[in-house]
Structure formats: structure tokens, C-alpha cells
Amino acid sequence: MSGTIGFVGLGHMGGPMAVNLVKAGYRVVGYDLVPELLAAAADAGVEAAASAVEAVAGADAVVTMLPAGRHVLALYRDGGLLAAARPGTLFVDCSTIDVADARAAHEAARAAGHRALDAPVSGGVVGAEAATLTFMAGGDADAFARAEPLLAAMGKKAVHCGDAGAGQAAKICNNMILGISMIAVSEAFVLGESLGLSHQALYDVASTASGQCWALTVNCPVPGPVPGSPAERDYRPGFAAPLMAKDLGLAANAARAGGVDAELGLRAARMYAEFAEGTGAGQDFSGIVRAVRQRSGRPTDQNGTPA
The missing domain is CATH 3.40.50.720 (NAD(P)-binding Rossmann-like Domain)
Structure with missing residues (x-):
């Protein structure tokens, strides 16, 4: 054309x-x-x-x-x-x-x-x-x-x-995977922190093992392992948390309408909606790690990173 x-x-x-x-x-x-x-x-x-x-x-x-x-x-x-x-x-x-x-x-x-x-x-x-x-x-x-x-x-x-509509269907399915993956990676890093595991050590293992995924190796939610990730620039988007919340909301609506038991997708949609409406409004979606820390009672500094 x-x-x-x-x-x-x-x-x-x-x-x-x-x-x-x-x-x-x-x-x-x-x-x-x-x-x-x-x-x-x-x-x-x-x-x-x-x-x-x-x-x-x-x-x-x-x-x-x-x-x-x-x-x-x-x-x-x-x-x-x-x-x-x-x-x-x-x-x-x-x-x-x-x-x-x-x-x-x-x-x-x-x-x-x-x-x-x-x-x-x-x-x-x-x-x-x-x-x-x-x-x-x-x-x-x-x-x-x-x-x-x-x-x-x-x-x-x-x-x-x-x-018609198949592109949108693929998009919301893909982003449901991404949203769930980012929450899983974030929870793993916070768990590692509680066990005394360094971010780099966990990354070095998971990035070459069965935990490898885009949310870890490209958009890593903690600073250090992946230069250039939003975590390295105080979680400036990137892909903003409100946009992830929007996409997961579309996926959740489709799952409900289709009678799909998408338990993790629905939970991820709720978590991102809460994050986007609060402290995550202007952050990259990988900033959800901060919300995981807060809910876990993990000590953080004023920027929401481990104290």
C-alpha cells in the first residue's frame, strides 16, 4: 500500500x-x-x-x-x-x-x-x-x-x-498472561527478600531455569538485574499500571461472559485495579512489586523499595 x-x-x-x-x-x-x-x-x-x-x-x-x-x-x-x-x-x-x-x-x-x-x-x-x-x-x-x-x-x-474481534481476543489473553506473570515474579522476589536471597541470585537462577519469562528478563520488577527496566528509573512507564488494569478488566469481563473459571486472571484484575487507583496511578505495571511488599508487611523506604 x-x-x-x-x-x-x-x-x-x-x-x-x-x-x-x-x-x-x-x-x-x-x-x-x-x-x-x-x-x-x-x-x-x-x-x-x-x-x-x-x-x-x-x-x-x-x-x-x-x-x-x-x-x-x-x-x-x-x-x-x-x-x-x-x-x-x-x-x-x-x-x-x-x-x-x-x-x-x-x-x-x-x-x-x-x-x-x-x-x-x-x-x-x-x-x-x-x-x-x-x-x-x-x-x-x-x-x-x-x-x-x-x-x-x-x-x-x-x-x-x-x-473480526480476533485481534482483541488475542490481546486480552496475552495481557492476562503478562499480568499474572508480573505478579508471580514480584511475589517471588519479595519471598526471596524475606529469605535473605539477593535479587541478583534469584534472577541468575530463574532467568535460566523454568521460571524464565518476559516479566523477569525484560521488565524485571526490581532494580539491578536488568539495566533499562522501569525498576531502574523509579518505575516510570513503560506500560502504565492503569493500562494493565484496563486490559485485565477486559479479560475478566470476557472470562465471566464466557463462563471461564479464570481464577488467577480475575484476581490479577482486582490487584491491578486497586494498584492503579492508588499509588500505582503513574507507575509502570511492574511497580506492583511495591504493593506486594506493602501487603506483606515488608519494611520499605519512602520509594517503596526494601529498607
């Missing part, structure tokens, strides 16, 4: 993604409600539109990166994006939203004469900036084939997971 891309939602994820499309040679016309975000994207080569409708008018494809399903559906329908786009435009929604909302967005796009793909991402802000995101896509094979060049410009891998 080549040509003009309309991009709506230029936040911490969407902004770098739009810029990477520019770097790949696309003309990108973007819009965001926040003037500062729009200005930052414009400084990096994105053409600033005065409205979301203006951003998509005349575009060959439209990418949206928005906070929730209600925002996607409101813009598609009431916001006039579908009506403003040329017939047959490809709509790629990279937001993480409810599966039912994703399917409703597909249906609305089809009814308006367009193609649609739900393509949520994994990789966080670092992946968005470095164009190393993984896309989980749902939609028909033709829509996926049309979107692949765009996804390749913004990430390193794109997986066609199935029909």
Missing part, C-alpha cells in the same frame, strides 16, 4: 506510530484532541488536520489509536469518520477495546462500504517509538493483506488471528 494515511489519536502510542509511517514514506494526516500532541506530531512530519473528519477525508487507509471502545464507535458513527471516508477505505483500529466493541466497529465499517481490521498492539511506548510492535489482527484476509505494509512500517510482527 502507498498513499495517504489518516491517523486519529496521537498520544504516547499513536504519535510515534504515525511518525514511523512518515519515515516509511507515507503521507500522514493526523488529528488529536490535545493540541500539544498534535503539534508534536506535526513537528515530526505528520500533517495536522483541524478535525478527525478532515484527517480521514481522502485517505487511502485510516488508523485509530484511542482509549476505549466507546471512543472508537463514537468517532466511526457519530463523529462521521465512516461517512467522510472514500468508499472502500481500510480502517485499522489499533486501540485495545472490548471484543464486542471491535466486532461492532467492523460491522459499522462494512455497512458504510469500507474494510476493517482490529489490530491492537504489544510492545508499549518503547516498541511504538522503535517500530518493534507486535500487531494482533482480526478481520478478513484481504483487509489484513492490505494492512500488512502499514503494520510493517510500525512494528516487527503482525499475526492474523482470525475474523
Whole structure:
């Protein structure tokens, strides 16, 4: 694919993604409600539109990166994006939203004469900036084939997971694994602290043994073993705890609706909701280790690290 891309939602994820499309040679016309975000994207080569409708008018494809399903559906329908786009435009929604909302967005796009793909991402802000995101896509094979060049410009891998909503299903399942894993790794480190085990010793064992996982070896929740992890920068996100809480909430809702006995997933959703609403509001999701310490009555300093 080549040509003009309309991009709506230029936040911490969407902004770098739009810029990477520019770097790949696309003309990108973007819009965001926040003037500062729009200005930052414009400084990096994105053409600033005065409205979301203006951003998509005349575009060959439209990418949206928005906070929730209600925002996607409101813009598609009431916001006039579908009506403003040329017939047959490809709509790629990279937001993480409810599966039912994703399917409703597909249906609305089809009814308006367009193609649609739900393509949520994994990789966080670092992946968005470095164009190393993984896309989980749902939609028909033709829509996926049309979107692949765009996804390749913004990430390193794109997986066609199935029909409408399948990308969102894969995303919430993946992040349920991640959330549970981070809690498990955090609890293991706090247990190790209580037993007099150093962080480095536990890492050296678990990172090359059966406890090895991404939450340990890439996003380690304690400072020291993994240079560059959020723990090394006082848990600045990264992947913010409120976003993990949101994703786990979607997974929990889906589990309940499907009658799945996802005991650990439901517990992880509750833990992250509590953390995100409290001290974790501005922290990386790996900061959950601090909450584990507090609940365990482990002494900490003012930063929530072991005293």
C-alpha cells in the first residue's frame, strides 16, 4: 500500500506510530484532541488536520489509536469518520477495546462500504517509538493483506488471528498472561527478600531455569538485574499500571461472559485495579512489586523499595 494515511489519536502510542509511517514514506494526516500532541506530531512530519473528519477525508487507509471502545464507535458513527471516508477505505483500529466493541466497529465499517481490521498492539511506548510492535489482527484476509505494509512500517510482527474481534481476543489473553506473570515474579522476589536471597541470585537462577519469562528478563520488577527496566528509573512507564488494569478488566469481563473459571486472571484484575487507583496511578505495571511488599508487611523506604 502507498498513499495517504489518516491517523486519529496521537498520544504516547499513536504519535510515534504515525511518525514511523512518515519515515516509511507515507503521507500522514493526523488529528488529536490535545493540541500539544498534535503539534508534536506535526513537528515530526505528520500533517495536522483541524478535525478527525478532515484527517480521514481522502485517505487511502485510516488508523485509530484511542482509549476505549466507546471512543472508537463514537468517532466511526457519530463523529462521521465512516461517512467522510472514500468508499472502500481500510480502517485499522489499533486501540485495545472490548471484543464486542471491535466486532461492532467492523460491522459499522462494512455497512458504510469500507474494510476493517482490529489490530491492537504489544510492545508499549518503547516498541511504538522503535517500530518493534507486535500487531494482533482480526478481520478478513484481504483487509489484513492490505494492512500488512502499514503494520510493517510500525512494528516487527503482525499475526492474523482470525475474523473480526480476533485481534482483541488475542490481546486480552496475552495481557492476562503478562499480568499474572508480573505478579508471580514480584511475589517471588519479595519471598526471596524475606529469605535473605539477593535479587541478583534469584534472577541468575530463574532467568535460566523454568521460571524464565518476559516479566523477569525484560521488565524485571526490581532494580539491578536488568539495566533499562522501569525498576531502574523509579518505575516510570513503560506500560502504565492503569493500562494493565484496563486490559485485565477486559479479560475478566470476557472470562465471566464466557463462563471461564479464570481464577488467577480475575484476581490479577482486582490487584491491578486497586494498584492503579492508588499509588500505582503513574507507575509502570511492574511497580506492583511495591504493593506486594506493602501487603506483606515488608519494611520499605519512602520509594517503596526494601529498607
